[in-house]
Amino acid sequence: MKLQAIRGMRDLYGEEMAQWQSVERSVREVLSRFGYQEFRTPVLEKVEVFTQTVGEDSDIVEKQMYVFKDQNEETLALRPECTAAFVRAVIEHQLHKVGRPLRFYYYLPMFRYERPQKGRLRQFHQFGAELINDSSPEADAESIVLLDAIYRQLGISEYVVKINNIGTEASRGKYRDALKDFFKDKLSELCPQCQKRFERAPMRILDCKNEACQEVAKDAPVILDYLDPESRAHHERVQHCLKMAGLSFEVDPRIVRGLDYYSQTAFEFQSDLLGAQSALGAGGRYDGLAIRFSEKPIPAVGWALGMERLMIALEAKAALPKSEGKPQYFFAPLGPEAFDVLYGLSLKLKRAGVWAELIYEKDKSLKAQLKQANKSQAPFAVVLGEEEIKKGQAVLRDMGSSSQENIPLNELEAHLLRRTQRAT
Ligand code: HAM
Numbered sequence: 001m002k003l004q005a006i007r008g009m010r011d012l013y014g015e016e017m018a019q020w021q022s023v024e025r026s027v028r029e030v031l032s033r034f035g036y037q038e039f040r041t042p043v044l045e046k047v048e049v050f051t052q053t054v055g056e057d058s059d060i061v062e063k064q065m066y067v068f069k070d071q072n073e074e075t076l077a078l079r080p081e082c083t084a085a086f087v088r089a090v091i092e093h094q095l096h097k098v099g100r101p102l103r104f105y106y107y108l109p110m111f112r113y114e115r116p117q118k119g120r121l122r123q124f125h126q127f128g129a130e131l132i133n134d135s136s137p138e139a140d141a142e143s144i145v146l147l148d149a150i151y152r153q154l155g156i157s158e159y160v161v162k163i164n165n166i167g168t169e170a171s172r173g174k175y176r177d178a179l180k181d182f183f184k185d186k187l188s189e190l191c192p193q194c195q196k197r198f199e200r201a202p203m204r205i206l207d208c209k210n211e212a213c214q215e216v217a218k219d220a221p222v223i224l225d226y227l228d229p230e231s232r233a234h235h236e237r238v239q240h241c242l243k244m245a246g247l248s249f250e251v252d253p254r255i256v257r258g259l260d261y262y263s264q265t266a267f268e269f270q271s272d273l274l275g276a277q278s279a280l281g282a283g284g285r286y287d288g289l290a291i292r293f294s295e296k297p298i299p300a301v302g303w304a305l306g307m308e309r310l311m312i313a314l315e316a317k318a319a320l321p322k323s324e325g326k327p328q329y330f331f332a333p334l335g336p337e338a339f340d341v342l343y344g345l346s347l348k349l350k351r352a353g354v355w356a357e358l359i360y361e362k363d364k365s366l367k368a369q370l371k372q373a374n375k376s377q378a379p380f381a382v383v384l385g386e387e388e389i390k391k392g393q394a395v396l397r398d399m400g401s402s403s404q405e406n407i408p409l410n411e412l413e414a415h416l417l418r419r420t421q422r423a424t
Helices: 014-033 059-064 083-092 137-153 172-189 192-200 202-207 211-217 229-244 307-316 336-351 366-376 386-391 409-423
Strands: 044-046 067-069 075-078 102-111 123-132 160-165 265-270 279-285 300-306 329-333 356-358 380-384 393-398 404-408
Touching: 014 102, 014 123, 014 137, 014 307, 044 083, 083 123, 083 300, 123 137, 123 307, 137 160, 137 229, 137 265, 137 279, 137 300, 160 229, 172 192, 172 202, 172 211, 192 202, 202 211, 229 265, 265 300, 279 307, 300 307, 329 336, 329 366, 336 356, 336 380, 336 386, 336 409, 366 380, 380 386, 380 409, 386 393, 393 409, 404 409
Parallel strands: 329 356, 329 380
Antiparallel strands: 044 075, 067 075, 102 123, 123 300, 160 265, 265 279, 279 300, 380 393, 393 404
16 A cells, blocks of 8 residues: 555655744744743643534534544544633643733644645644733734734735624624524525524624625624624724734624634734635634633633745745755765764764764765765865875865865864854
């Protein structure tokens, strides 16, 4: 049997891996600057962590979760998203009781059984940022500004920030009724899934990607006309805060999000750079999520960004970072004796913190080795042949200018170490 990676799951290596690492470093740097600390949860959770929170009628719970029974007959799920798992961990470790806002981020693989296409995978990676113990609109705006800062740090600004307020759980009843009233005589125009959504989750119809459903939903009542005064004030203040921070955005009442746990602020960063998909990143406030695990709400707001989609956006802009890793020295031995000298030295230098590259092919010509040295982008090559050994000297070659100098062999190690220290 020919074994291949599972459909929708990718291997990462080489130049692409180096680009990911460089982008990961930039994202982490912005998150640290905003005061967010890393958090990791296990890849497996009890299935209820997601079924109780994300919503029974959501795409994730209905058809996208990887669920299986372990040897103990316990039903487990591979994490399809991390907010619910994060809140499970917050409650388990009583972090909400510290009495002050806490900022966490994660960078983890997620698993959703979706139809794979560009920008949509079955194993994908999310950076997520969550701010808990803070119910203020200022926290919502900070969260949005943080996501914007990450894209801008990487040179991406071709997106629209869409924000909405979907009210509190209590205030949504009237809106749901209005939606049902609107859709009830248009059911035959909706896709089969939206016909199912009509009874229990009419708001999800607004989120459907089917064009026919979008056409019908165009004239549906908008949530902003049904907001309670508290939600309205919250929404106004979030907008004011974003303006104070100099961020442009659009209010879009159709941003309702496909997960059940949101209340109040919901937002999406949409970009044409992505082709088939449009959401670069998305999030919102989820004060009510904790109630599904315990008695009390925990005010919280956050987002997640898709790493694969971020890389597609960077590629579309030809802004992918160049890989930074290159050796400081390329060792080119000629003959077995020279090979042994440079073999020992390259490992000693690596242990001391200097990257000296040596290829374990012993009979390559000088020309072939210098070609490899060029390819490796090492600024210097060290050439050692039988003649040089006799003279007790090695040749240090500047790969840029091709100028050379002789270094006494017994001083070579100290010389290369000194040179590297001076350069850094
Ligand atoms: P989400 O909208 O399901 O939200 O996902 C967030 C982002 O993950 C999307 O905007 C997209 O960039 C990326 N994404 C989602 N599915 C895929 C996929 N199959 N392949 C590639 N990328 C994908 C959440 O997951 C929430 N937990 C966000 C959140 C955090 N809300 C509050 N805190």
